[in-house]
Amino acid sequence: MTPGGSLRVHAPDGTPEVAAGDDLLGLVLTVLGDAGLDLADGDVLVVTSKAVAKAEGRVVDGTREEHLDAETARLVARRGPTRIVRTHHGLTLAAAGIDASNVATGRVVLLPVDPDATAGRLREEVLARTGRTVGVVVTDTAGRAWREGQTDIAVGAAGLVVLDDHAGRVDAHGNPLLVTAPAVADEIAGAAELAQGKLHARPFAVVRGRADLVLAADDDGPGARALVRPEGADLFGWGxxxxxxxxxxxxxxxxxxxxxxxxxxxxxxxxxxxxxxxxxxxxxxxxxxxxxxxxxxxxxxxxxxxxxxxxxxxxxxxxxxxxxxxxxxxxxxxxxxxxx
Incomplete structure (x- = not known):
C-alpha cells in the first residue's frame, strides 16, 4: 500500500457512448490522456459491465421480462414483479443484471457472457499497448441481503487478488484470524463507483494505491468467479x-x-x-x-x-x-x- 495507507481513484469525464465493436481500451486510453493521466504498474483499471456489454454487442431489443428466462439459471426469490435469480455466471442479481438505463428506449443491456475473460483480454491489451502491468475489474451493481440500497461488485477480474484470505494470521492482540477474508475486488468496485457516479457518463476508473494486490503479468489469478459460492454452500439459497x-x-x-x-x-x-x-x-x-x-x-x-x-x-x-x-x-x- 502507498505510504499512509492512501487510495486514489480517478474517474475522468469525456467517454463517448460505447457501441458494439468499439475498441474499449482505446477509448479508455484516449480519455485518460485527455485528462493528463497515464496508467502505472500496480494500478487497477475498473470498467463497468455496461460499457463492456455494449462493446461486445450485448444490447438487445425488448424488455427485461422478455430476456430474463434466457439469462436465468434458476429463480431464487420473487416478490410481485421483482425476480431475484441466479445467473449462468453464478451471480445472484435482480432481473439477472439486465439493465434498461442509459440505453435507447425499447432496448436493454445484458451482462457480458464471460466477464473474467473480458478482464483478462483488457489486461493483456494494456500490457501490449502501454507496457504496464495492471489489475482489471469489471463491475456491476447489486443489492445486498439485509441492507437497503445497492453497491457495485466485481463480476469479472484479472491480475488481481480478489479475496484477501487472512486465515493463519494473528491480530495485534495475538488472536488467530480464522475466517476473515476481505473481498477486496468488491471493495475496489465500490470505491470506483463512488468516483464514477451513476449519471455522469464515467464508465471506467483507475484505482491507485493497492499495487500489493496486483499479480505478475503472467498471472491473471482466479478471477471474480472465485467470489461466487457454489450451489448449496450459501446459507440462503432460496428466498x-x-x-x-x-x-x-x-x-x-x-x-x-x-x-x-x-x-x-x-x-x-x-x-x-x-x-x-x-x-x-x-x-x-x-x-x-x-x-x-x-x-x-x-x-x-x-x-x-x-x-x-x-x-x-x-x-x-x-x-x-x-x-x-x-x-x-x-x-x-x-x-x-x-x-x-
Whole structure:
C-alpha cells in the first residue's frame, strides 16, 4: 500500500457512448490522456459491465421480462414483479443484471457472457499497448441481503487478488484470524463507483494505491468467479417464501440450494421445533432416527407433510414402514430403499 495507507481513484469525464465493436481500451486510453493521466504498474483499471456489454454487442431489443428466462439459471426469490435469480455466471442479481438505463428506449443491456475473460483480454491489451502491468475489474451493481440500497461488485477480474484470505494470521492482540477474508475486488468496485457516479457518463476508473494486490503479468489469478459460492454452500439459497414452497414440493431437482445433508442432531432439533408437542423424535443409530408423529395413535396428514418438508430441506428422506407411524431416515443422496 502507498505510504499512509492512501487510495486514489480517478474517474475522468469525456467517454463517448460505447457501441458494439468499439475498441474499449482505446477509448479508455484516449480519455485518460485527455485528462493528463497515464496508467502505472500496480494500478487497477475498473470498467463497468455496461460499457463492456455494449462493446461486445450485448444490447438487445425488448424488455427485461422478455430476456430474463434466457439469462436465468434458476429463480431464487420473487416478490410481485421483482425476480431475484441466479445467473449462468453464478451471480445472484435482480432481473439477472439486465439493465434498461442509459440505453435507447425499447432496448436493454445484458451482462457480458464471460466477464473474467473480458478482464483478462483488457489486461493483456494494456500490457501490449502501454507496457504496464495492471489489475482489471469489471463491475456491476447489486443489492445486498439485509441492507437497503445497492453497491457495485466485481463480476469479472484479472491480475488481481480478489479475496484477501487472512486465515493463519494473528491480530495485534495475538488472536488467530480464522475466517476473515476481505473481498477486496468488491471493495475496489465500490470505491470506483463512488468516483464514477451513476449519471455522469464515467464508465471506467483507475484505482491507485493497492499495487500489493496486483499479480505478475503472467498471472491473471482466479478471477471474480472465485467470489461466487457454489450451489448449496450459501446459507440462503432460496428466498424465505420460496424455501418453504420448494421444501414442501420435495423435488430432488430443487435440492442443491438447500446444501448437503445436515447432522442428524440438527435435524432432530429442527423437527422438534416444527412438529411441536405431541410428536416423538429420537435418534435410532448412525444416520437413522424414528419419528412418531403421535405416540398416542391417530393419523395427522398435515403434520406428516410438514415433517417431510423439514426432512427434505435438511438433506434427508423419510421412509415409513407400512402400517406404522415410525419413520426411518436415509440421506437424500442414497437413493430409494432396497427392496426385499
Amino acid at each position: 424465505a417464501r420460496e424455501a418453504v414452497v420448494r421444501a414442501v414440493r420435495g423435488d430432488v431437482e430443487d435440492a442443491a440450494p438447500f446444501g448437503s445433508a445436515a447432522a442428524v442432531e440438527d435435524l432432530v432439533t429442527a423437527l422438534g421445533v416444527a412438529l411441536g408437542d405431541g410428536a416423538a423424535v429420537r435418534p435410532a443409530g448412525p444416520g437413522l432416527l424414528h419419528l412418531d408423529l403421535d405416540p398416542g395413535g391417530g393419523h395427522h396428514p398435515a403434520r406428516e407433510g410438514g415433517m417431510h418438508a423439514v426432512v427434505f430441506a435438511h438433506g434427508w428422506v423419510a421412509d415409513r414402514a407400512a402400517g406404522s407411524s415410525t419413520y426411518a431416515l436415509r440421506p437424500r443422496s442414497a437413493g430409494p430403499p432396497a427392496g426385499p
